[in-house]
């Protein structure tokens with residue numbers, strides 16, 4: 085008899101402890117509900133740590149992104165679309181321009197992918213200006229700049245600083261519209277997307293155009309070192325060539341204009357490698373687009389707060 089009373093007391097104690105535990109768990113859930121958090125936004129997804137309940141829940145929420153777009157070069161056949169991503173979170177202003185050279189397909193393909201991808205990028209903040217196809221007729225013709233029926237010169241030798249004497253009016257007009265649009269945005273980071281026929285590794289083979297797997301930049305060497313390290317260590321496949329920095333930017337290029345006009349801004353050109361042999365790109369377009377987008381991911385890792 086005594087034994088069973090003792091047992092009942094123990095059972096009762098156990099039940100009490102279980103009830104108390106359930107109540108405590110319920111409190112946590114209620115707090116999350118009150119904060120308007122969903123499971124996806126709880127601190128548990130960030131390395132198993134539950135955030136203190138008095139944390140500002142706004143810090144956890146993704147930014148609200150507004151996308152607007154408009155045309156530049158209207159009234160000409162080079163009319164092209166500009167996209168602007170505005171967020172409700174403080175952050176840097178980034179300008180990305182693709183398609184200055186039409187046959188450097190991975191550049192403008194990456195630019196076009198960004199039109200839909202940027203809106204839901206993890207950690208997006210600040211503002212982004214995107215011109216995917218700066219030289220749209222050349223892009224469509226898969227040509228560096230020559231398009232039948234148009235009197236173009238190399239667009240990347242037609243920008244205002246160091247512009248080639250041979251620059252043609254139609255290309256100067258495009259370069260002016262690009263400069264005006266980017267300058268009006270007042271960006272902190274200015275990037276253009278290009279490709280090269282060969283990789284820097286092949287320089288000793290006596291090949292020309294060996295800018296592949298480089299980022300062309302003359303200023304902000306500290307940031308560029310961080311960016312290249314981040315890409316090589318985090319995104320590059322072990323079997324793939326490392327990216328490295330190249331300092332020699334071309335007179336009359338987009339890069340040269342912005343580097344010389346805004347020396348305190350981060351300006352760089354992405355040059356992926358086409359692996360060009362006997363008139364054919366031997367490196368698959370999807371791989372080159374991945375390289376383009378992953379360099380940008382590495383940059384966003386550095387300039388945004390990402391979970």
Ligand SMILES: [Zn+2]
Pocket residue numbers: 184185188240278279
């Ligand atoms: Zn190019």
